[in-house]
Amino acid sequence: MxxxxxxxxxxxxxxxxxxxxxxxxxxxxxxxxxxxxxxxxxxxxxxxxxxxxxxxxxxxxxxxxxxxxxxxxxxxxxxxxxxxxxxxxxxxQNHPSRELQVIGITGTDGKSTTSWMAYHLLQSAGKASGLLSTVGYRTPDGVLHHFPQHLTTPDSPEIQSLLRDLRNLGTTHCVLETSSHALELERVRGVEYDVGIFTNLTPEHLDFHGDMEGYFAAKRKLTDRSPFAVLNQDDPYARRLKDHPNCTTFGTSPESEWRAINIEEQVSGLAFEVLSPAGRFAVSLPMIGQFNVLNALAAMSACHHLGLTVAELQAGLASFPGVPGRMQILSHAPRVIVDFAHTPPSLEKALEVLRPSTTGKLWVVVGSAGGNRDPLKRAPLGEVASRLSDQAIFTEEDCRDTPIEDILQEMERGARETGKPNFQSIPDRREAIRFAVLNAAPEDTVLLAGKGPEDTLERATETLPWNEVEEALGAMGLRPAEG
Incomplete structure (x- = not known):
């Protein structure tokens, strides 16, 4: 040009x-x-x-x-x-989004999960789909590509290039996780959305946006530029957007157009019914945490607007494999779950979510990063792990140049504050995972926390390839056959 x-x-x-x-x-x-x-x-x-x-x-x-x-x-x-x-x-790039049907998703919580659900629903219904999310980008062949390290936050040239690459691969639909930073800094300017989903709004990034109204103003740019909006009826900020000329709502409140009722949380996941403009139907979702019901409703209503049938929605959610490293269920006897929780609040939330549906013991394998990555969280992580689990295993998590023994001692110090003798340290993460998986009973839950979808493990001066899911599945393969 x-x-x-x-x-x-x-x-x-x-x-x-x-x-x-x-x-x-x-x-x-x-x-x-x-x-x-x-x-x-x-x-x-x-x-x-x-x-x-x-x-x-x-x-x-x-x-x-x-x-x-x-x-x-x-x-x-x-x-x-x-x-x-x-x-x-x-x-x-010749405006690639004009050649795609694009679903944009914004909100404080649920963006990644809703994005992956919508992508899976489209893919399972036979739509050649792409996904751009914080985890990486996924092509119609199902392969997940991690952004290069220098592109952890893609800007407009990279986003447009990725959209063009997806279209050249035959993609017809694309799901784009859209952060408030991306909207405020014009990273998604020029993306022509077909559907905009607004999940919720709670305090976050106020150092950047100034206050909640500034944060809300950035987020609402997505639905303002989308010809069809999907809004969380249960969220007060999303309800402020209902003056959109073409929108639908989702939630658990009676006013929701896509409403979930009779919600049950089981060991294998969630079961609930949906009342919607498409009719009343049952849904089975292999995920933990009732908050994921709202994510499912958002994804369903958006995909239904793009032409998916109720049968396709039901089949897609029933086969949803989860978000890599985000409460990802790998097995059921014992139930083994991989999650990215690596701070005391996020670990606390994860364990509290898992407790009600755990019929046996609740295990957690967790570490804390070395170097200057917030050393003050090590003892609190140990305290949370011991207090909320039945058995805590402390191990490595990117210890970098900090001796692993120093990190584990701090985690043990926090655990001792609970007065529960339910913790031990196994420095090697592979050995720690295998110990927990091999010693858990079939009715137990094992949470592998901290690494999630990351593909490296930093140990001293080494950066090693790492895949938490493969490590967990390998450990499961070592268990003796049941029966």
């Missing part, structure tokens, strides 16, 4: 220069020959400081909000550099 094509698309006058443009980025170290560099004035630094590096790496044009010094390449002054970054990214 020529530079003049970019200027015409942005409605700006042409420059004498007309170089070939092959990409756009706001990170000078990612600039390649043919790139346009966008100098964004961010929260901590001004991108204009990096113009020399961008030029050295081959930038053919610079976009920013004002710059006085002469440059050897065209400089385009715009009112909003982030808008320009997104608009040109869409242009270079």
């Amino acid at each position: 020529k530079w003049h094509d970019v200027l015409k698309a942005l409605g700006l006058p042409l420059t004498p220069e007309n170089p070939e443009v092959s990409g756009i980025t706001h990170n000078s170290s990612w600039v390649k020959p043919g790139s346009v560099f966008v100098a964004v004035r961010g929260l901590k630094t001004d991108g204009h400081k990096f113009i020399p590096q961008a030029l050295q790496n081959g930038a053919v044009a610079i976009i920013g909000e004002g710059y006085e010094a002469p440059l050897p390449v065209p400089y385009l002054t715009v009112q909003n550099a982030r808008h320009a970054l997104a608009d040109v990214a869409c242009l270079l």
